[in-house]
Amino acid sequence: MLGSSSLRDLCKPKDSKRKRLSSFDTTGGNRDFLKIFPGDKVQLGKIDGAGVVAHIWMTMAPLEEVKEEFLYRKIVIRMFWDNEEQPSVEVPIGDFFGIGHGITKNYSSAPLQMGPEDGQALNCLFPMPFSNGARFEIESQADDPIKFYFYIDYELHNNMNESNLRFHAQWHREITKGIDGSKVTNPFYEFGGKNITGANNYTILDAVGKGHYVGCNLNIHNLRSTDSWNWYGEGDDMIFIDGEKWPPSLHGTGMEDYFNTAWCPQQEYQSPYFGLLMGGDQNWGGKISTYRYHIEDPVMFDKSIRVTIEHGHNNHRSDDYSSTAYWYQTEPHKEFGSLLPVEDRMPLPNITPDAAGDVDQFFNY
Structure with a gap:
């Protein structure tokens, strides 16, 4: 079962392990973000094996606290499944999380949300299965450096025969x-x-x-x-x-x-x-x-x-x-x-x- 689909599924046993990629400070400090500079193409993380992405949360801000216009059209998010060379997801980040025009705004739908403050908390709940690894990438085409925070919550499974989509x-x-x-x-x-x-x-x-x-x-x-x-x-x-x-x-x-x-x-x-x-x-x-x-x-x-x-x-x-x-x-x-x-x-x-x-x-x- 590819994760819970309703409240009624929460009581059912699950043969999987919950894992996470995140931007936490690996030194134990509080610099829980990546520094991404103009022109950088950064791999957020790579998962081996079979599983399904269950939730993605991301947010970002200028490194120097100088607001950059239309930033959410200048950062591109890409996702790759099963060692493919061409991305299955390639979208400016604001548009991916539900609103265009280079802006963010508080709103809530079932699969996608932008939460406070001012819609800058980007959330995705589309399930994303893979059978032989997954890879996530951010490319900055912004004018100034940014700090980038993220969670990618996923489940590891013994196999993914349930879906080939x-x-x-x-x-x-x-x-x-x-x-x-x-x-x-x-x-x-x-x-x-x-x-x-x-x-x-x-x-x-x-x-x-x-x-x-x-x-x-x-x-x-x-x-x-x-x-x-x-x-x-x-x-x-x-x-x-x-x-x-x-x-x-x-x-x-x-x-x-x-x-x-x-x-x-x-x-x-x-x-x-x-x-x-x-x-x-x-x-x-x-x-x-x-x-x-x-x-x-x-x-x-x-x-x-x-x-x-x-x-x-x-x-x-x-x-x-x-x-x-x-x-x-x-x-x-x-x-x-x-x-x-x-x-x-x-x-x-x-x-x-x-x-x-x-x-x-x-x-x-």
Whole structure:
């Protein structure tokens, strides 16, 4: 049994040993952190044998107590299972723990939480099995040195025949290219046209293998400034399983519907499986962050999966999208490709009224 899944499991015997990697001061002192300098790629630890990661806690701060903007987009976390050379997890650290835009904020979901102070206590409860070792790595692309604290709590097992699926997480960012809103009416821009292929949707996950998708967080920066209706989220979710064509078996009715909210929401909300952590500014401008975790309803695939969502109805909108997808699958997995360089991961400046409709400046990053 891969750890306890409910209170009812706590009374059941477990044939495993609890272990931990941490940043404790091995001299017995109180310097319980790693010093990580710009450009460093640091192995947090390596586990031999078979087991499952049960819990990860991390926090960090500037070494000199000088706050660095967007630090949580500049630090990258990677995880490797069973002596693989390519990571199964590669995500900017803030996005991995549930919120984008390079920030932290107190919130709680079932698998991921950011706790006090100000969301800087990063926690993950996704189970992560391995049969032949695990390795964890942090890379700093920050401007200044940091101190980094962590726990990685895991169980060692005699074998891991129970599951051949491995945990994966991947980050994606795209400034979507829609249509020119100045050349059509606002009702057409927001609601017009028909998408009968899904080909130009924003892609949250594109994976090959057998497994199940267990959710994502999605972060949007609304790049349009207008006095007209400026709702960013009219796009449908479309999940294509095992190469199916449009319409896929899982075709939704709108972005807020996939994320289990309703009626163009702006009210912040959090729950075990879905939430809206940032609702945007007036007229849905500015930055948005939302999540949906398929803990009770994973999306299974036998050969491949492509999780997509329209960027505005019929992909009309040009906004800044980023997301982290979480899933389990057999190995080997499809290689992720190169993570965007740090300068291209930074949040964009807010859009001012005199820049309304002009997003071409952002397309070349």
